[in-house]
Amino acid sequence: MATADPKKKKKKRKKKESLEHKRNRILVALGIFAVVYALDELGTLTAAFGTPGDIYASFALFLVPFLIAGYDVLQKAFSNIRRGKAFDESFLMAVATIGAFAMVFFPDTDPHMAEGAAVMLFYQVGELFQAYAVGKSRKSISAMMDIAPDYANVEQPDGTLEQVFPDDIAVGTVIVVKPGERVPIDGVIVEGETQLDTAALTGESVPRPAKSGDDIISGCINMTGLIHVRTTKSFGESTVARILELVENASEKKARTENFITRFARIYTPAVTGAAAVLALGGGLVTGAWSDWILRGLTFLVVSCPCALVISVPLSFFGGIGGASKLGVLIKGSNYLETLADVDTVVFDKTGTLTNGTFSVVAVHPEAGYTEQSLLEVAALAESFSDHPIAQSVRAAYQGELDPKRVSDSANDAGHGVTATIDGKHVVVGNAKMLAAAGIDVPNCEVVGTILHVLVDGVYAGHIVIADTVKADAEQTIRDLHAAGVKRTVMLTGDREEVAASVAKQLSLDEFHAQLLPGDKVERVEALLAAESGKGKLAFVGDGINDAPVLTRADVGIAMGAMGSDAAIEAADVVLMDDKPSNISRAIRVARKTMSIVWQNIIFALGIKLLILVLAALGIANMWLAVFGDVGVAIIAILNAMRAMGVKNL
Known part of the structure; x- marks a missing residue:
């Protein structure tokens, strides 16, 4: 039996062990920190080492959990400095925490080793939250990756079944799919009947019946009967291969907001580093109170770390794409998710889409x-x-x-x-x-x-x-779209005027245009695009090969995936893996919820950080408040971003 690449499995297992090791390392560091902090607060160190010996004992003891928890952050910071890419959150954490420990050279001030160790510890706790959140949001998308079949059964002349890699199956080969196995390649059932579990592809939990003569797509699970399938495509061109390619490429297409945050962080980080240096050096030169102003600069650095933004914004988009995939909606990138949120006009092809x-x-x-x-x-x-x-x-x-x-x-x-x-x-x-x-x-x-x-x-x-x-859910689709905030629904068709009028009336469409050739549809869409105002976007929904030009021309092209043509699916930005148009409104609601979460995180993170930055510059905020301004805000933003994965009530 063909199996998955052991190197991939080993790599995946190694990554999991690394996360477990990091979690255990941080737990150990937190335990040591708690003990040292208790000894310091109870006066045990002062009793044992006197003054100022207790400060140096505190320095040495707090350095232990600091290094256990944060050695990898320090390594990354120094490595980036050597490569000329100094300004990132690791650099800010390294400078701020090392600076806090360096306050030991000002023994007349309150010691800040505890705060330095705490900043690093809680920063790493935030990183663990991020890893957990990313892992959770990956699950629905990873479930898609599990649809890849390991083998196909080919019947030999003596009646035995040979397991062959799907890539090696020629078009027209008859393969055998046993109950419980995943259909490896698209084809037509030539013998047998069964029930198919299509949940991984469509999000539909109800099994679909299939019999001789029916088309069958790869990625489904054969539930009940033995079936013989004549392949109609090579594995590379089959449904499952196309889905895997879409999923793998989705993260490469970033939204405007996501790109803005990335550019913002590149400018913001060196700017606040410079501001912290000016604050510390300028205040120290003017007042002579070096320890006070250096502490203000370090607090300023801790608060200014942009990790809440650079983590939560991409995570929100990732969660939205993952949530949509649970509904059987594949969104090819966060840029399309962002555009989908602004859709106020939805244009439908008639045949195969609404009918x-x-x-x-x-x-x-x-x-x-x-x-x-x-x-x-x-x-x-x-x-x-x-x-x-x-x-x-x-x-x-x-x-x-x-x-x-x-x-x-x-x-x-x-x-x-x-x-x-x-x-x-x-x-x-x-x-x-x-x-x-x-x-x-x-x-x-x-x-x-x-x-x-x-x-x-x-x-x-x-x-x-x-x-x-x-279609059974077409009428509900139009109602749901209007409820979701879509202002105009339009149907384009090559069918006769009276047929189009009847469908439009039955579905309560806002307008329709009949007897159109493919080129006419493009012209109509361009006219509708020209009529758009403000942020409003236009989505076109189609399934046929003649819809490909219109799908490409629209702001967002949506293809009916299960029965849609390859050309339409290739040209589209969003693919509905079942043929239910009702999922269009759900996809729009997912997109709008995701964008709402993105902006909540941006406003919340910048607002809190700006407030604490001002307080730090004025000497009001201490290092503990800075820890909340960085790690606390990041954790809250991450937890908020995880809400994008929730699609049950959409």
Whole structure:
């Protein structure tokens, strides 16, 4: 059996051990710190070493937990200095904490070794919180990575199954998927039937039935029956491979806000370092109270560390993308998540997006003594030799068995209908033009769709209405979008005006445009984009290959992933892994919640830090308040960022 690369497993295990080791190291340092702090506060050090010996004993004892907890921070700071990249949070922590210990050279002031050790300890506690939060937000995305299959079963001539790497399977090969196994490659079921668990792809917990002739996508879990699948794509082009590629590349596309924070930190860090130096040196030169002003400068440095921003903002976006993936929505980068939050116009393609994209009988109106079933039987027999989608829908609607032997002299009049002799009777099934040619005036029908009129031996027997049915959750989708703050919903379609009008009315769309070619759709979208004002953005939702140009042109392109074309999925910025348009509104709510959390963290972190920076410059804030201003703010911001992963009530 093919297995995952052991080097990858080893690497992953090593990382986990490193985090555990760091946690244990910090716990040991915290224990030692607590003991030393108690000895210092209870006067034990003074009693044992006298004055000023107690200060030097305190220096030596507090240095132990400081080095145990923070040696890696000091190493990183000195390494960055050597590489010419000094100004980061490690540098600020190193300078501030070493400076606090250096206050031992001013024995006339209160000792600050405890604060120096505490700053490093709590900074490392904040780093642990960050590691935990990132690990938690990665889980939903890591679950996606677990959909990658290890092998495919290929049946040998002697009936045995050989496990082969999916990459080595040629298109057209018949593979066997046993119950409990993951489908490795996209294909068509040629034998067997089963229930499929698609939760990892779509977020849908209800199993989907699948039988011979059904398309099947990789990444699903075969739950009940043994199935044989003929592959229709190579592994590299299959659904699971495309999803993995999207997930792996998502972190590379950063939002404007995320890029701003990165640029801000590069300017901010050296600026506050310089300000701290000016504060310490300037105050010391003017007043001569060097110890007081150096302490103010060190406190200023601790507070100014930007880790709350540089950790929580990317973590918020990461959590939002991970939360969306739980809903079966793949967002290709935080830049698209940010844009999605500003969407106020959603434009839909009709077929396959708001409608199912398959014809079905929606009404049967019999006349001349026929019943619905007898009229369907005549039409189904007449259409029994046709592969046209309309013929297939008529046969599917008839519930009884069809005997082709009852049919003779079947003929097809392309674009109009069919004629046949059934049980010796001449039958015509076609549109109004075909019956008009036979001298029959057909009645009007209020039901919108393609109408098949049935004539039996010159007698009008009734008509059957066939239409592309609206998806079950399409109407709710439009209501949810308006509730989520979307101002305008628009439908674009190449279908007839009356069909488009019927769908638009049923769904309560704000506007629609019919009989459009692919190029016309692009023009319509560009006109809608030109009408956008302020921060408003336009999203286009489609599933067909002819939607790719429009998906690319929109501010955010959303593709229906499960049944959508490869071109549409490639061109889109957001992919819905099931075909439920209702997830569009949920994705928008995830995006808006994420951006709200991002700005909460930015305003909270900068506001608290600015306040404590002013207090530090005035000599009011002490090192303990500085610890809260840095580590406390960072932990609160991280915990707030983790809320972006919560999508249960969206």
